[in-house]
Amino acid sequence: MPEKENLTYLPNPEATELLPQLTLDCTVLGFHQDQLRVLLLRWKGTQEWSLPGGPVRQTESVDEAAYRILKERTGLDQIYLQQFEVFGEVIRYNLSEIKNKLEHLIDPALWYNRAVSIGYYALVEYSKVNPAPDLYTDECQWWEIKDLPALLFDHNKIIEAALKALRRQLNWQPVGINLLPEKFTMPELQRLYEAILNRPLDPRNFHRKILSLNILERLTERRKGGAFKSPYLYRFNKEKYEAALEEGNLSFI
Amino acid sequence: MPEKENLTYLPNPEATELLPQLTLDCTVLGFHQDQLRVLLLRWKGTQEWSLPGGPVRQTESVDEAAYRILKERTGLDQIYLQQFEVFGEVIRYNLSEIKNKLEHLIDPALWYNRAVSIGYYALVEYSKVNPAPDLYTDECQWWEIKDLPALLFDHNKIIEAALKALRRQLNWQPVGINLLPEKFTMPELQRLYEAILNRPLDPRNFHRKILSLNILERLTERRKGGAFKSPYLYRFNKEKYEAALEEGNLSFI
DNA sequence: TTTCAATACGTCAAAATAACACAATAATAT
DNA sequence: ATATTATTGTGTTATTTTGACGTATTGAAA
Numbered sequence: 001m002p003e004k005e006n007l008t009y010l011p012n013p014e015a016t017e018l019l020p021q022l023t024l025d026c027t028v029l030g031f032h033q034d035q036l037r038v039l040l041l042r043w044k045g046t047q048e049w050s051l052p053g054g055p056v057r058q059t060e061s062v063d064e065a066a067y068r069i070l071k072e073r074t075g076l077d078q079i080y081l082q083q084f085e086v087f088g089e090v091i092r093y094n095l096s097e098i099k100n101k102l103e104h105l106i107d108p109a110l111w112y113n114r115a116v117s118i119g120y121y122a123l124v125e126y127s128k129v130n131p132a133p134d135l136y137t138d139e140c141q142w143w144e145i146k147d148l149p150a151l152l153f154d155h156n157k158i159i160e161a162a163l164k165a166l167r168r169q170l171n172w173q174p175v176g177i178n179l180l181p182e183k184f185t186m187p188e189l190q191r192l193y194e195a196i197l198n199r200p201l202d203p204r205n206f207h208r209k210i211l212s213l214n215i216l217e218r219l220t221e222r223r224k225g226g227a228f229k230s231p232y233l234y235r236f237n238k239e240k241y242e243a244a245l246e247e248g249n250l251s252f253i
Numbered sequence: 254m255p256e257k258e259n260l261t262y263l264p265n266p267e268a269t270e271l272l273p274q275l276t277l278d279c280t281v282l283g284f285h286q287d288q289l290r291v292l293l294l295r296w297k298g299t300q301e302w303s304l305p306g307g308p309v310r311q312t313e314s315v316d317e318a319a320y321r322i323l324k325e326r327t328g329l330d331q332i333y334l335q336q337f338e339v340f341g342e343v344i345r346y347n348l349s350e351i352k353n354k355l356e357h358l359i360d361p362a363l364w365y366n367r368a369v370s371i372g373y374y375a376l377v378e379y380s381k382v383n384p385a386p387d388l389y390t391d392e393c394q395w396w397e398i399k400d401l402p403a404l405l406f407d408h409n410k411i412i413e414a415a416l417k418a419l420r421r422q423l424n425w426q427p428v429g430i431n432l433l434p435e436k437f438t439m440p441e442l443q444r445l446y447e448a449i450l451n452r453p454l455d456p457r458n459f460h461r462k463i464l465s466l467n468i469l470e471r472l473t474e475r476r477k478g479g480a481f482k483s484p485y486l487y488r489f490n491k492e493k494y495e496a497a498l499e500e501g502n503l504s505f506i
Numbered sequence: 507t508t509t510c511a512a513t514a515c516g517t518c519a520a521a522a523t524a525a526c527a528c529a530a531t532a533a534t535a536t
Numbered sequence: 537a538t539a540t541t542a543t544t545g546t547g548t549t550a551t552t553t554t555g556a557c558g559t560a561t562t563g564a565a566a
Contacts, residue, residue: 168501187513231513248421
């Protein structure tokens with residue numbers, strides 16, 4: 001009994017403001033003190049953390065919903081967003097456990113038995129983010145990616161998948177313009193790549209490789225104040241960076 | 254006004270059998286006569302074509318729904334499936350046009366104003382597929398990817414996106430075990446890669462590159478009957494192929 | 507002034523790649 | 537039979553890229 005796209009079955013859910021049984025979850029990644037960090041929310045009256053996210057309104061696209069949610073949690077417009085996976089299992093996590101843990105906030109009868117979640121990752125400049133909790137949470141905080149607690153829902157799994165997708169992206173598209181400040185040093189960029197790939201890189205080879213992409217401009221300025229030799233400051237050439245994003249660097253053969 | 258995952262808003266749509274306002278679309282790709290082909294359905298009493306797809310049942314995961322739909326349209330179990338993008342625009346296509354074109358099949362009042370679609374591509378062995386139309390269509394047929402008609406919904410766009418995703422995959426994962434028969438020749442594999450990448454490859458360099466992946470086994474057998482020199486037959490080493498799929502071949506640096 | 511480790515720049519052998527030459531083959535034409 | 541022909545299989549070469557290092561420079565701190 002094949003069913004077709006857009007075909008309505010009663011009762012009509014479009015009477016509601018939100019797309020039913022569909023949510024999105026955002027893995028917001030920032031880089032600070034040589035560490036990749038993710039933005040998490042702590043639910044009121046609990047020590048339970050989870051990713052920012054929520055349902056999609058009937059009047060907005062899924063991408064727009066992600067932007068809206070991120071704007072609310074970070075204060076930022078113009079975030080780099082990437083949809084990477086749909087989490088569509090019938091049973092994604094222990095729902096009754098969730099109901100119990102949050103029953104002081106949400107009537108257990110109000111939860112869907114099932115929701116499909118669209119996974120996004122966002123790359124943001126750590127220092128520009130103004131973490132803001134929402135109605136159900138009273139803390140919005142950065143966590144080191146290497147030192148996460150057990151999260152609510154299947155959010156540990158989602159973060160793992162986001163990192164995997166980001167690592168994949170790194171191999172054919174540049175990464176960095178969204179995670180670093182305007183000006184940065186080569187060692188800072190290297191440590192970002194090391195944090196994402198989770199392995200050390202040879203500074204000399206990294207330097208050569210990243211310059212060969214032709215997306216960086218070296219300034220005459222240097223970063224003062226650190227111990228030892230002052231490194232040059234660089235910035236991304238926006239046009240060339242965008243072009244590299246567009247083209248990608250794919251060549252099986 | 255942040256809203257949380259799984260939180261129900263009345264009326265409860267879970268009373269229905271299907272996830273509301275959510276569908277999936279499958280770009281089923283096969284390879285025949287040096288051409289990449291896609292499986293399309295023609296709607297009854299029309300010359301209108303579209304991709305196989307449909308809604309997700311409450312009792313199945315999104316992936317399971319895709320497998321079910323593909324089983325129905327191709328007769329195949331164990332299809333290689335890849336979720337590649339969510340199409341979540343509020344207005345994805347001209348709905349009233351669709352309503353008009355299909356009103357002899359579906360009451361225009363029954364269409365959702367909006368549905369989010371999860372895009373999959375499937376790689377199948379052309380000769381093993383038994384194309385079968387569904388309740389609303391009376392033809393299920395292969396079309397050359399290079400010579401597609403204007404499709405219903407946003408399905409031309411979805412196919413384009415599927416091809417882009419497949420080309421991307423080609424650069425870090427092997428492709429072929431799902432699209433070719435058990436035994437195949439090197440030129441056949443090359444023409445598959447050429448069809449996907451849409452550009453000619455040097456046979457000598459292709460030969461060297463693909464063998465370096467260590468996923469192929471050359472048989473003593475040769476393909477007889479063609480004009481000119483008989484090419485060797487190869488088959489994929491399943492274990493090594495799976496391992497290559499798992500690992501991927503990614504190395505920015 | 508010396509120390510020290512991070513930074514900047516460079517070297518070299520090995521591996522991978524792109525471009526191309528050429529021999530072997532097997533049905534077809536002669 | 538023999539020659540023809542386009543495809544297939546193998547090899548060569550120059551160039552580029554990569555991986556693994558060496559070393560000089562820098563500038564705060566000792």
